[in-house]
Amino acid sequence: xNRLPLKKNRDILHLTGFGLGLLLFPWLAQHVSVLSHYxxxxxxxxxxxxxxxxxxLLMGYAGQISLGHASFFGLGAYxxxxxxxxxxxNPWxxLLMGMAVSALVAVVIGAPSLKLRGHYLAMATLAFCxxxxxxFNENVEWTGGPDGLxxxxxxxxxxxxxxxxAKFYYLVWSIVLVTLLxxxxxxxxxxxxxxxxxxxxxxxxSAMGVNISKYKIYVFVASAVMASIxxxxxxxxxxxxxxxxxxxxxxxxxxxxxxxxxxxxxxxxVVGAALITFLSYEWLHYFEEAEGMIxxxxxxxxxxFLPGGLVSIPGKxxxxxxxx
Amino acid sequence: MEQISFASQLLQYTITGITVGSIYAMVAIGFNIIxxxxxxxxxxxxxxxxxxxxxxxxxxxxxxxPLVLSFPLTIVVVTVVGILLxxxxxxxxxxxxxxSMIIATIxxxxxxxGAAMFIWGKDPFDLPPFSGRNPIAFYGAVVQPQSLWVVGFLVAVVITLTLFFxxxxxxxxxxxxxxNPNASSLVGMNVKxxxxxxxxxxxxxxxxxxxxITPISLMEYDRxxxxxxxxxxxxxxxxxxSFPGAIMGGLIIGLIESLGAGLISSGYKDAFALLVLLFVLxxxxxxxxxxxxxxxxxxx
Numbered sequence: 001x002n003r004l005p006l007k008k009n010r011d012i013l014h015l016t017g018f019g020l021g022l023l024l025f026p027w028l029a030q031h032v033s034v035l036s037h038y039x040x041x042x043x044x045x046x047x048x049x050x051x052x053x054x055x056x057l058l059m060g061y062a063g064q065i066s067l068g069h070a071s072f073f074g075l076g077a078y079x080x081x082x083x084x085x086x087x088x089x090n091p092w093x094x095l096l097m098g099m100a101v102s103a104l105v106a107v108v109i110g111a112p113s114l115k116l117r118g119h120y121l122a123m124a125t126l127a128f129c130x131x132x133x134x135x136f137n138e139n140v141e142w143t144g145g146p147d148g149l150x151x152x153x154x155x156x157x158x159x160x161x162x163x164x165x166a167k168f169y170y171l172v173w174s175i176v177l178v179t180l181l182x183x184x185x186x187x188x189x190x191x192x193x194x195x196x197x198x199x200x201x202x203x204x205x206s207a208m209g210v211n212i213s214k215y216k217i218y219v220f221v222a223s224a225v226m227a228s229i230x231x232x233x234x235x236x237x238x239x240x241x242x243x244x245x246x247x248x249x250x251x252x253x254x255x256x257x258x259x260x261x262x263x264x265x266x267x268x269x270v271v272g273a274a275l276i277t278f279l280s281y282e283w284l285h286y287f288e289e290a291e292g293m294i295x296x297x298x299x300x301x302x303x304x305f306l307p308g309g310l311v312s313i314p315g316k317x318x319x320x321x322x323x324x
Numbered sequence: 325m326e327q328i329s330f331a332s333q334l335l336q337y338t339i340t341g342i343t344v345g346s347i348y349a350m351v352a353i354g355f356n357i358i359x360x361x362x363x364x365x366x367x368x369x370x371x372x373x374x375x376x377x378x379x380x381x382x383x384x385x386x387x388x389x390p391l392v393l394s395f396p397l398t399i400v401v402v403t404v405v406g407i408l409l410x411x412x413x414x415x416x417x418x419x420x421x422x423x424s425m426i427i428a429t430i431x432x433x434x435x436x437x438g439a440a441m442f443i444w445g446k447d448p449f450d451l452p453p454f455s456g457r458n459p460i461a462f463y464g465a466v467v468q469p470q471s472l473w474v475v476g477f478l479v480a481v482v483i484t485l486t487l488f489f490x491x492x493x494x495x496x497x498x499x500x501x502x503x504n505p506n507a508s509s510l511v512g513m514n515v516k517x518x519x520x521x522x523x524x525x526x527x528x529x530x531x532x533x534x535x536x537i538t539p540i541s542l543m544e545y546d547r548x549x550x551x552x553x554x555x556x557x558x559x560x561x562x563x564x565x566s567f568p569g570a571i572m573g574g575l576i577i578g579l580i581e582s583l584g585a586g587l588i589s590s591g592y593k594d595a596f597a598l599l600v601l602l603f604v605l606x607x608x609x610x611x612x613x614x615x616x617x618x619x620x621x622x623x624x
Contacts, residue, residue, distance in 0.1 A: 063423055067430075112605035119365055119426055120560070120605060126367075127553040127598040138591050248549060252434055259427060289442055296435025303428050304416045 046172035054223030068125030074246030076231025106224035148242035262309025332464030345578020351555025352570035360502035370552030376534025377543030406527025563611025
């Protein structure tokens, strides 16, 4: 694997710092009372981050939009939820099953629409998202329908039960870190360069011998699998599922996380996930009815005024500083 | 007896299919107009239809403005929304790419939907039909008079568009932009103006669709996304960018949906359009009337 040594070192530095910060947060939350109930939100931030990292690879590096990731999230969640509750299977086995099903579905939807130029995937996944929501609502005997599915068992790691918020925090964030590490590795590799070249110009990339549709399908499937993992974790953390957690609105929220953070940076994906999760769990519900409008506005404002997202701000400031 | 009733049942489904299919055709035409000029898919296309229906309800039912006035007024208002969409969301993008334009239309669609919920709430609204609710008996099936209006307006839209694209200099300029925007701007056409025009026209056609379908199927704030998906399925089925394809695709999707809902399962009525979309993408991505060259070589 060809590497870019400088970038690699910087990534490792960032990752180490990030990991230390994550280790420090529970200690801070214990001692600073204002932060104490943010542990719970942080678990959700972690769950959403797993999804946005995958989605960022798809959007920022392969230049494709998916509006169906809430459904892959839902597939993972419901497969884990339904099978562990009704048949008592091992949660980790269900997580793997969810991953397999999501990968299969992603191939079925992605392969035909990604073979074409243009943005057929966005509309195909939009349709997929609506259909999956209908399926979750209609199959009452399996999913509990609109009332939801309750009493989903928790998860345990090597016989050690993950039964508190703090334990789940460590579980979720270690998975986030692994996902980040793997994704950063992919970006720095040959595959990552191929993906970036697709985003730059599909024509030039294919002229250089990059098999465009193959890479796009790989990335789409990988991101769907990540969303499915997030879904399984979500099911075991919340112990309750309802179709509303996986509808089009959630897909749009994921899109906003990526755009807000900056779609060309994996760190942006995490930053965006954190901001929007805090916004929607803590602050935005004061606006209730106007929430949809606010999200629409955020997308427009960012895409018009700050197309690089929030992570592009430090670079911009540095450049302004250098000019003076 | 059983035979006859099944035949009339089939006829009834066909009539319903053609009615909703006409609306999908209008949405598909709207997609095509913008797509041809910008190569972007306008995700707010379904919202234009929703706005057309709800604004018409506001003008005709709430303000009691007679039909002949409220109809054109609604089209004007929705057209202004389309123009604003271009001016406020599409044109200001500093690094324009198809990706960022699509994201902007997704954002705008979400904003419009949120605003509609804010204004009209979550309940569906009804509109009085243009010429009464007395159904016309037709070989054992019934035809709502409004269905005839829907089909009639599709025909009117198609005739107007044909005349516009073939006979006016503006229409020809729009077609030139669709073929090659760079060359068009070299010979002095204002491509930005053409994009604005394409958004205005799509919005107007969407509004017509919304107004004529609301008396049959009611209208609520969150109908847009589903209409957009089905219109897009119609577009792909007919061949992206092809106008005759859009009409054919719309009618076929409408028929499949209504026959599927009637004969197979009504709960999964909305899944049929998606299945058609995926099948077409699998088997013949250029659609029924599009050429393979268009889908492969040009950025279609």
